[in-house]
Amino acid sequence: MSLNLTTYEDLLSAITVDDGQAVHDPATGEFIGNTKMSTTDDVDAAVARAREAQQSWGALPDAERSQYLHKAADAVKESAEALAHILAREVGKPLNGPNARFEAGACEAWLRANADFEIQEEVLVEDDSGKAILSYVPIGVVGAIGPWNWPMMISIWQLAPSLRMGNTVVMKPSEHTPLSVQALVAVLNRVLPEHVLQVVPGAGDIGQAVSEHPDIDKIMFTGSTKTGQAIMRSAAADMKRVTLELGGNDAGIVLDDINVDEMAQDIFWGAFINTGQTCAALKRLYVPAAIYDELVEALAKIASETPMGQGVSEENVLGPLQNEAQRKIVADLVEEARKAGANIVTGGNPDDDQPGYFYPATIVSDIDQHNPLVQIEQFGPALPIIKYDDLDQAIEWANELDVGLGSSVWSSDEQRAREVANRLIAGTTWINKHGAVDPRVPFGGVKKSGMGLEFGVEGLKQVALPKVTAL
Ligand code: NAD
DSSP, X not given: OOSOOOSHHXXXXXXXXXXXXXXXOTTTXXXXXXXXXXXXXXXXXXXXXXXXXXXXXXXXXXXXXXXHHHHHHHHHHHTHHHHHHHHHHHTOOOSSSSSHHHHHHHHHHHHHHHHHOOOOOEEEEEETXXXXXEEEEEOSEEEEEOOSSSHHHHHHHHHHHHHHTTOEEEEEOOTTOHHHHHHHHHHHTTTSOTTSEEEOOOOHHHXXXXXXXXXXXXXXXXXXXXXXXXXXXXXXXTTOEEEEEOXXXXXXXXXXXXXXXXXXXXXXXXXXXXXXXXXXXXXXXXXEXXXXXXXXXXXXXXXXXXXBOOTTSTTOSBOOOSSHHHHHHHHHHHHHHHHTTOEEEEOOOOOTTSSSSOOOOEEEESOOTTSHHHHSOOOSXXXXXEEESOHHHHHHXXXXXXXXXXXXXXXXXXXHHHHHHTTOOSSEEEESOSSOOOTTSOBOOEETTEESOBSHHHHHHTTEEEEEEEO
């Protein structure tokens, strides 16, 4: 490893440029550095290099690519603190709690898991009629387009399986968090062969250039449903393969047998992880009338006592929204709920003189299922809590939206919880937790929350072409 990218200063100077687009800290407005912005010519050049590099990368024995992923994980581990500081500055997420250091750690964990999965050819038939074998071969060049909320971790979700399966990768980070992804790629490229992994920072037009590029064979996309639909249309021309991880509006159903004191913290963090800016976070909570007031009060107490502030300050575990547009979405939805008569139990009154895109952790009770704060993905620190008398009604409400990423059931009785879980329409239903993704367990959405799976051996198969050999 030649360059030392283990301090924040080194890493920042390796990825910033003199002329480029300014990036600011969402907590303070402070200038962090200028990012390079790519042109469509840069995309063409990166794709050409990726295609060339894929020849030798795809021809390596699988075990060697696996070793490269372990070396990449070592490099991330060495630079973890520097990477966490880039996240804290650019995304605004605090170093502590389930935030920046946690994200850097997840990058290492997902690299190692993807290095270690066993993917073997399957003998499907072997009898007098002959033999049929199913194996998986590289697709070619993968274009990976990502969002701003977990920019490093989601990039790893896209690139680690792709590289393992012999593809090369061109990443297009969100225009809101270009430095985080460039920092991650710089660290990984200390150990990866040249041009196996490249990054083209830019806005939506560069994402579109990637998704339309005739020499890109597969798109891994994480972001909004609307952009996912545009990507599907672009991909149709060349019949590109696509994996789409899109927006959600996850429901959590609490049953009447929970111990509120024991479960309130986990419910809170299921909703407020990364200050609510998480695809599979709990975004609407259904609570039975019998324990409604008690749970609302417990969640409001936690929300009002949990420290929120600058990402780089060690004491905080909640941060600002990453960008102004997202803050406005949250603020407008809470205002609409207030006007409709909902009760803003805590939060809901941002200090407009404070610098940065802060919005207080907000608990909203006495809210109707058809209120926009329930129906629309708020993607921020505001949780609507809906009262129910009839469990069937709560399940119907949970299922009635056109998205289905995650969901959860909270109960002291596993059997009861599993019966309810079986009736929820979502890619994953957690019991007594929410959003707890695991690199070994496939993750993906149903309905307009996407298509395809990530993680585990299933995830590897999605960045490869199935190949049948019959003799
Ligand atoms: P977004 O769709 O606005 O942007 C995502 C990426 O797409 C960005 O890099 C953007 O530049 C690019 N892009 C924009 N227009 C494009 C086009 N026409 N063609 C190709 N690329 C284009 O999403 P966002 O605001 O960054 O992310 C928030 C959304 O992502 C939320 O809805 C959230 O639920 C979802 N999300 C989903 C998951 C998941 O795993 N399912 C994870 C994180 C976020």
